[in-house]
Structures are given as structure tokens and as C-alpha cells.
Amino acid sequence: xxxxxxxxxxxxxxxxxxxxxxxxxxxxxxxFLVFFGGVLSDRxxxxxxxxxxxxLALVEALSPEARDAFDAAFxxxxxxxxxxxxxxxxxxxxxxxxxxxxxTLVAHYTQTDQVQAAVTQATLRALVxxxxxxxxxxxxxxxxxxxxxxxxxxxxxLTVIQFVTPGLLGWAIATSAAIGAAATLQGWRQTKxxxxxxxxxxxxxxxxxxxxxVTLGIALVQTAIFLGVGMAFFGLSLTGSWWMAVPLVLVGxxxxxxxxxLAGALTTTAEAAVNAANFMVLPMAFLSGSFxxxxxxxxxxxxxxxxxxxxHLNDGMLDVMVRGEGPAAAxxxxxxxxxxxxxVTLVAAKLFRWESV
Amino acid sequence: MTAIRVRDLTKVYGEVRAVDGVDxxxxxxxxxxxxxxxxxxxxxxxxxxxGLRRPDSGxxxxxxxxxxxxxxxxxxxxxVQLQASAFFERLTAREQIRTFAALYDVSPAxxxxxxxxxxxxxxxxxxxxDLSGGQAQRLSIACALVHDPELVFLDEPTASLxxxxxxxxxxxxxxxxxxxxxxxxxTHYMDxxxxxxxxxxxxxxxxxxxxxxxxxxxRHLDAPARIIVAPGQLDEAGAxxxxxxxxxxxxxxxxxxxxxxxxxxxxxxxxxGALDGVRVQTGTLEDVFxxxxxxxxxx
Numbered sequence: 285x286x287x288x289x290x291x292x293x294x295x296x297x298x299x300x301x302x303x304x305x306x307x308x309x310x311x312x313x314x315x316f317l318v319f320f321g322g323v324l325s326d327r328x329x330x331x332x333x334x335x336x337x338x339x340l341a342l343v344e345a346l347s348p349e350a351r352d353a354f355d356a357a358f359x360x361x362x363x364x365x366x367x368x369x370x371x372x373x374x375x376x377x378x379x380x381x382x383x384x385x386x387x388t389l390v391a392h393y394t395q396t397d398q399v400q401a402a403v404t405q406a407t408l409r410a411l412v413x414x415x416x417x418x419x420x421x422x423x424x425x426x427x428x429x430x431x432x433x434x435x436x437x438x439x440x441x442l443t444v445i446q447f448v449t450p451g452l453l454g455w456a457i458a459t460s461a462a463i464g465a466a467a468t469l470q471g472w473r474q475t476k477x478x479x480x481x482x483x484x485x486x487x488x489x490x491x492x493x494x495x496x497x498v499t500l501g502i503a504l505v506q507t508a509i510f511l512g513v514g515m516a517f518f519g520l521s522l523t524g525s526w527w528m529a530v531p532l533v534l535v536g537x538x539x540x541x542x543x544x545x546l547a548g549a550l551t552t553t554a555e556a557a558v559n560a561a562n563f564m565v566l567p568m569a570f571l572s573g574s575f576x577x578x579x580x581x582x583x584x585x586x587x588x589x590x591x592x593x594x595x596h597l598n599d600g601m602l603d604v605m606v607r608g609e610g611p612a613a614a615x616x617x618x619x620x621x622x623x624x625x626x627x628v629t630l631v632a633a634k635l636f637r638w639e640s641v
Numbered sequence: 642m643t644a645i646r647v648r649d650l651t652k653v654y655g656e657v658r659a660v661d662g663v664d665x666x667x668x669x670x671x672x673x674x675x676x677x678x679x680x681x682x683x684x685x686x687x688x689x690x691x692g693l694r695r696p697d698s699g700x701x702x703x704x705x706x707x708x709x710x711x712x713x714x715x716x717x718x719x720x721v722q723l724q725a726s727a728f729f730e731r732l733t734a735r736e737q738i739r740t741f742a743a744l745y746d747v748s749p750a751x752x753x754x755x756x757x758x759x760x761x762x763x764x765x766x767x768x769x770x771d772l773s774g775g776q777a778q779r780l781s782i783a784c785a786l787v788h789d790p791e792l793v794f795l796d797e798p799t800a801s802l803x804x805x806x807x808x809x810x811x812x813x814x815x816x817x818x819x820x821x822x823x824x825x826x827x828t829h830y831m832d833x834x835x836x837x838x839x840x841x842x843x844x845x846x847x848x849x850x851x852x853x854x855x856x857x858x859x860r861h862l863d864a865p866a867r868i869i870v871a872p873g874q875l876d877e878a879g880a881x882x883x884x885x886x887x888x889x890x891x892x893x894x895x896x897x898x899x900x901x902x903x904x905x906x907x908x909x910x911x912x913x914g915a916l917d918g919v920r921v922q923t924g925t926l927e928d929v930f931x932x933x934x935x936x937x938x939x940x
Binding site for chain 2: 286287289290291293294295297298301302471475476477479480481482483484485486
């Protein structure tokens with residue numbers, strides 16, 4: 285027990301004194317959290333810049349609700365001649381130039397930003413159609429037969445932060461577990477510390493379990509920091525069985541430690557091992573929806589994504605932390621991650637050599 | 642009692658016979674050096690004896706026990722210094738040695754004593770990365786000794802140290818041996834082996850070429866002594882006239898006489914009144930080493 289705690293303490297000290305590993309384990313992923321949660325979530329589709337040429341009788345005649353919608357959709361400024369307006373659109377200073385020609389609204393737009401152009405056209409078309417329908421209904425003396433009301437299915441609190449936190453947390457855990465394991469295995473082999481420990485009357489499993497327990501502890505601390513920062517500053521709110529994220533984090537950590545061991549077993553220097561671990565984890569993070577959802581990705585990409593343990597970890601955490609699913613939702617994920625960890629560990633153990641002879 | 646008994650030990654890596662039929666005995670309390678050029682097989686021999694590598698053939702007994710497979714009965718009785726960098730990263734010197742002490746269930750107080758004994762008390766709070774080469778070697782040796790082993794292995798403990806740090810470390814190593822421990826060290830410094838070792842084994846290409854005390858090996862070499870007489874004390878003809886002189890060479894630093902009877906020649910120089918500033922160079926372990934292993938360049 286003394287040997288275990290001495291080795292664990294030595295690893296913890298080595299970790300917290302290494303600014304680079306602290307940075308990549310905690311600060312770097314938090315920067316992403318701040319970026320996604322703090323910056324992106326406040327930003328809807330930005331208002332389009334609209335240049336009004338002359339008077340727009342149709343806009344003036346809009347009903348109060350329609351007028352609100354128009355004001356929300358466009359930042360309007362007025363110029364008096366069409367050429368100036370067109371030049372502004374061409375040069376990108378404005379998204380659309382709008383003039384009224386008798387009963388026709390004419391919009392001059394640029395296709396440079398296709399999304400913005402489509403939104404602008406659809407909004408203007410809706411305004412014109414809505415005005416036409418209202419006028420026709422008024423003439424006929426009847427009410428409008430159909431109406432559309434839109435409501436979101438999710439809880440109102442489901443903001444961007446809810447979706448990015450589990451994914452970014454998964455990436456942070458994966459990175460530090462894989463790099464920690466890879467760097468320890470290769471670093472200790474390179475400095476002969478591993479041999480030195482072999483010569484001490486300490487069981488291999490004591491050394492391994494010290495390393496594993498420290499990495500699990502680091503992952504839990506990362507989780508606490510992530511959830512704490514998310515809740516305190518970005519309005520993250522967790523759903524019912526969020527605590528199932530704890531076993532998910534622990535098994536996920538084992539899984540990525542196994543990948544780190546594999547990286548360590550395949551390389552010959554600590555630097556190469558860390559690079560190999562990064563090389564495995566970073567593309568995996570992209571393919572696992574850590575940074576953005578893959579729902580719109582092509583089918584084949586989603587199939588690849590299903591092979592990634594991080595994808596399952598992220599999904600499992602989303603289910604229990606923000607989608608409000610019960611504890612049972614995490615069980616299959618735990619099984620997948622545990623199986624992955626086992627297989628990769630066995631492969632790494634098979635490939636490992638005490639030192640390059 | 643025999644601390645180490647090695648018989649017909651062979652360790653092969655692919656085509657290379659890193660250790661090739663080695664016999665070696667080390668008695669209790671002895672200080673033994675394993676000398677050899679780089680790649681001679683010194684480190685591999687030590688690693689097999691320590692139980693880190695499985696021998697391909699032959700037997701190794703350490704303190705009366707088998708060392709392979711890993712034998713937990715032997716480990717607490719031996720201390721091994723592999724190389725200076727075999728440390729936990731970013732720990733201070735004190736944390737480092739206390740960690741190793743804990744692995745052997747030795748109290749932190751005794752670990753701190755060892756820091757004191759190797760002269761690192763002032764550096765206790767310095768991180769291992771900030772220690773000088775000599776300080777790191779001393780810490781590494783202290784970590785190998787913290788559990789008070791009977792038998793100590795040191796692999797090139799003074800490599801890459803400056804002359805002061807080497808002398809300083811020699812004192813430490815001699816003290817360890819005088820305290821009753823058996824010490825085995827590898828080195829390629831002949832002066833180190835000559836000063837420290839009771840016996841040396843000269844190794845090359847995986848074989849032990851000769852074993853004996855440094856003095857025995859030098860005697861066995863039967864190399865002529867060089868007697869250097871200061872300039873102006875003796876002319877060349879006078880030098881050639883001295884009985885027992887094999888050759889004479891006159892240079893700017895004086896006249897050099899080679900002889901296998903240095904006592905007679907020096908006595909004669911005394912009679913001639915040419916003793917002022919005279920220097921006598923006898924064969925050294927280095928001569929033995931070069932005679933045994935040759936002078937060809939090795940990587």
C-alpha cells in the first residue's frame with residue numbers, strides 16, 4: 285500500500301507540475317467550451333444588411349407583427365440612388381438592395397453568401413405573400429383559413445452549451461488519458477525508470493494500478509471542472525441521470541488509456557508516443573461529434589464514426605446529461621467502451637517490448 | 642561467501658553474442674570493476690546478473706539465489722543504479738529518494754539521511770531536472786542504496802562528469818565499499834578502476850579477457866617503464882651507457898629511457914647526479930586495456 289501511494293503521489297506531482305500537460309488536459313478544452321458555449325450560442329443568424337433605395341410603400345404598410353419580423357431580419361439603411369446601393373451589395377458592404385417599382389418589390393442580391401441570400405429571399409417572399417394574403421382576405425371579408433405556429437420540441441433551456449459540453453468533455457478526457465498513458469509508458473522506458481522499478485520489490489500490478497487510478501482521478505477532476513464552469517457561466521443544466529456520466533467517464537478513460545498504451549507500444553520515444561496518441565485522438569474527436577454534430581454528415585462517414593469509441597462516449601454522455609434519458613441508456617455504451625478497452629490493451633501488451641534492443 | 646557466481650553465461654541478440662561464455666566470481670565485500678570498450682557487453686552482463694534479462698544459457702547465482710525469473714527474495718538485497726535519468730519526472734531530490742524508499746518500505750527519515758550522506762541536503766528541494774550531472778549521479782546512487790543493500794551494481798556512474806565531480810564520487814563509492822558492501826561497477830575509465838577496484842575483469846566482444854587486481858594485470862603485461870630525465874641533466878651517450886636501458890630518445894622535455902629494470906636505472910642516475918626532476922612512468926591499466934582490446938576505433 286505504501287508503494288502504491290508513493291508511486292501515485294509521484295505521478296500526480298509529475299502531472300500537476302507539467303504546465304503543458306495541465307494546459308492540454310484542462311485549459312485547452314475549456315477554451316473550446318468558452319468559445320462554443322459563450323460565443324457561438326449568443327449568435328443566431330445575423331441580421332442581413334439591407335440597403336433601401338427610395339421609399340418602400342409595401343414595408344411601410346406592413347402589419348405590426350410583420351414589421352417586427354422585418355426589423356429583426358434586416359439592418360436597414362437608406363440611400364437615394366440605385367447605383368450606390370448596387371455597388372454596396374457588390375462590394376459586400378450590404379447583403380441586399382431593395383427598391384419598390386410600382387407594385388413590385390425588387391431585391392438585388394449577391395450569391396457570395398448563399399445561405400444569407402436564401403434567407404433574405406425567403407424572408408422577403410414571405411413578407412410579400414403575407415401582405416397579399418392579408419389584403420385578399422380583407423377584400424373577401426373573410427378570415428385567413430390556415431395559420432402556422434412554430435414551437436420547439438426541446439426544453440427551452442437546450443442551448444448550444446448543452447450539446448457541446450459532453451462532446452468537449454469526451455475529447456478532453458480522451459486526450460489526457462491517451463497522452464498520459466503513452467507518455468508514461470515510453471517516458472519510463474526511455475529513462476530506464478521502468479527497469480529501475482522492476483528491480484524494486486514492487487509488483488507490476490501495483491505500478492499499473494497507481495497509474496490507472498491517477499488517470500481516473502484526473503478524468504473526474506476534468507469532469508467536475510467542465511460541468512462546474514458550464515453551469516456557473518454558460519447556463520448548462522443537467523438532466524435527471526447525469527450522474528451516469530461518472531461511470532461513462534471512468535470506463536471511457538480506461539478505453540483511451542488503452543489507446544495510449546498502444547501508441548506507446550508502437551513507438552520508441554516519448555515524443556513519438558505523445559504524437560501518435562494525439563494523432564489517434566484528434567481526428568477521432570472530429571469524427572465523433574466532439575466539436576460539431578455529424579447528423580448532417582454522409583452515411584459512410586457516420587458508419588466510420590460508429591467505430592470510434594469516443595463517438596459512443598459522447599453519445600452516452602449526451603443521453604444522460606442533457607437528453608434526459610434514464611440510467612439504462614448508458615449501459616450499452618459502457619459495454620462497448622469496456623470491450624474496446626480490453627481488446628486494445630491486449631493488443632498493446634502483445635506488441636510491447638521492454639526496450640528497443 | 643560468494644556474492645555473485647556466473648558460469649558459462651551467454652546472451653544472444655539476433656546475430657550478436659552480447660555475452661559469450663562468461664565466468665565470473667565476486668566475493669563478499671569485494672569491489673569489482675568490469676572494463677571494456679563501448680559495446681563490449683558490460684551492461685548486458687550486468688543486466689542478466691541483476692535479473693533484468695533472461696540468460697540464453699549458463700547460470701547466475703546472486704547472494705546464493707537464482708535471479709531469473711524475477712526473484713522477489715533477491716531484490717531487496719541488491720541495489721542497482723542504472724543511469725542518472727532513471728527518475729520520476731519533476732520530483733524534487735527529496736521526493737525522489739522518499740519515493741524509492743517507500744518502494745522498499747524504508748522510512749522517509751532514513752531516505753533523508755541518505756541525501757545528507759551523498760551531500761545533497763542543500764539540494765533536497767531542487768527538482769531532479771535542475772541538478773548538475775554529478776548531483777544527479779549522487780542522487781541516483783543514493784536511491785540505489787536507500788534500502789541498505791548487501792550488493793550494489795553501478796553502471797558507468799561517472800560517465801560524463803567533470804574531473805572534480807568524478808573524484809568526489811570516487812570517495813563516495815570507496816566509502817560504500819568500506820562499509821562492507823559488495824560493489825560491482827562498469828566503467829571505461831582506467832584510472833577509476835585502478836583507484837577503486839580490488840579486481841577488474843576486462844571484457845571485449847562479450848568475453849572476459851582477463852580478471853585480476855589492477856597491479857597483477859599490469860605486472861602480467863610486462864611492459865617497459867619510461868624514465869624521463871629533465872633536459873640538460875644527461876646527454877644521449879651517457880643515457881645509452883646505463884646498463885639495462887632498452888632505448889633512448891631525446892626530446893624537448895628531456896631524455897626518455899625505456900627499461901624493464903627501472904630500479905637499477907634510477908640508482909645509476911642517482912650516481913650520475915641526474916635525479917633532479919626525474920619522472921618514472923610504469924605500465925598502467927590503460928596499457929593492459931589497449932593491449933587486450935586493441936586500438937581500432939569503435940562506435
